[in-house]
Amino acid sequence: MSHPIQAAEFLQDQAKSKWHDETLWFVRDKRDKISKSVPEWENLRDLASQIKDNVLANLGKYLEEFEKNAKANNIHVHWAKDAEEHNRIVLGILQEKRCKAIVKSKSILTEECHLNPYLEKNGVEVVDTDLGERIVQFLNQAPSHIVLPAIHLKKKDISEIFHEKLHTEKGNEDPDYLTHAARIHLREKFLSAKVAITGVNFGVAETGEFVVCTNEGNADMGVHLADVHIACMGIEKIIPKRAHLGVFLRLLARSATGQSVTNYTSHFRSPSPGKEIHIVLVDNGRTAQLARPKFKNSLKCIRCGACMNTCPIYRRSGGFSYESTVPGPIGSILSPGIDLQKHSSLPFASTLCGSCTDVCPVKINIHEQLYEWRQEITKAQPDRAKSLAMKIANGVFAVPFAYNLSGNMMRGALKILPDSITYSGLNTWGKQRDLPELPKESFKDWYKKNRK
């Protein structure tokens, strides 16, 4: 289904969609406030962008350096060309350890690879331990936002599913109470898991270490209690030097949630005595994206979610409307590279206002890439450009007389047309919005009168 159809479904519940819009804008506002408290904020964005440029220009070299150093630190390094191989590698480790139940902290990559259903099909119980992810897992849903997985849900929804799954009091919607219930439930899981899976925020070539950021401490609860830690990392997550963490960590949490740093920033360099760390380096379309000069910059993304929080379309359409693992503006430039046919409506789910580009901590030109994808898609799917309205517009804009006449006609028509027609399904621009009040005359007429 295309984005506009899904978005219309999200907008059915007006109160909830309004809350979604306002809540994400509140997060965006927190990001603004805290970024302005750092005088060198714009320098940091430039530095981060330049470091990532260097990474993309030397990706192979840094990956080999990372592998060499990680191996020297007793970390097992695996390479996966695609999602299927990634899943097979993870399952292979679990089978070797005779492990039937794992805990997993937030990893967008494992969502992208659909690891959970794969493991479940092979008899492994997967417990997502980030609170928001556990909530959506109970509901058999995917996260709707990469940083705030359950932002599409209200506490009433969460209370209901917790009552069913965790036997909390019916109707008790208190976030403290519900979080405490999840704490007790997940503590059991942490204590019994032999293998823990995490994502990776940054891999450092120079040291062979990798860094994981959380506020809940769930990644660490999992891996330090388990015997085996499997970390799944997209190859673009590599950075050259440890000192570069200083730049990225100053940007990441401030951009994501408006906090100065996550409460836990864990650097994994080698396993504890008697334990194992495995890292799976995954391509899954990243090298193909690297080979597209117009779109390779999308690989600079550090997954902060700021572009989602600021996007007027994302806020009013919800994460599910994108039907891609990474939703929002950045998802709309990443996903067409993976499956152009499936995601062809996404680059059009944007006003091209450029707000995403303005907040991006690594200065990805998101709105320009959205525009570029539109060109690609229109070339690949010429039917898209042949709607009747576009054909008429094409004719009208080409002939000055027709343009003037149609302007006069519309100003007249919109005044006398009843709302039932103006806001009928025939007029896409009348959906979910009021049309602006119309001026009595065109700018051209006004100019003629006033500037003789």
Place this chain on the structure above:
Amino acid sequence: MSSRDLILSKIKAVPLEAKNLPTIPEFEFEGDLKARFIASILANKGEVITKAEFFSLLDSGVFEKVYSHIEDFSSFTNIKITEDAHQLNDLNLAIIRGQFGVAENGAIWLEDQDMGLRALPFITEHLVIVLDSENLVANMHQAYDRIGLQESGFGLFIAGPSKTADIEQSLVIGAHGAKSLRVVLLNL
């Protein structure tokens, strides 16, 4: 061809323009390091207390099971030392020493030697980090300068208690890890 070689060869096949790494300049920091550090910890929902306040807290008996990983407070340890972190599940208070703190965000740096068991600062119900107020740096760049290329198997910045806002963006302290972080700031 192995997937490793396949991925690396695909990368090699992409013609890419050389891009130099930038130099990270020294950013100036205005204001008092201690005041800023304390404000940062409070913003992260931690607390900052004096040594005297901590002693009276310990004496009040609110913490049943206590483990101190540092000498100064080892007399308060009342559990059997264990090699298995699972045994720490009912620990009420862990006391550890932080190497240094970062004023701009309240993050405190810890390495393997500071924790003993890596699970300790997470599995404990409450956490106290003792930190000398002389050991503060301004920002994360200075922090990584100070860390250098040390080789601890695990390194950790802790900046506050375990927290979440996954239910309607309502902040809740005590998600999975420590329900509180108190920083005992020495030599204030």
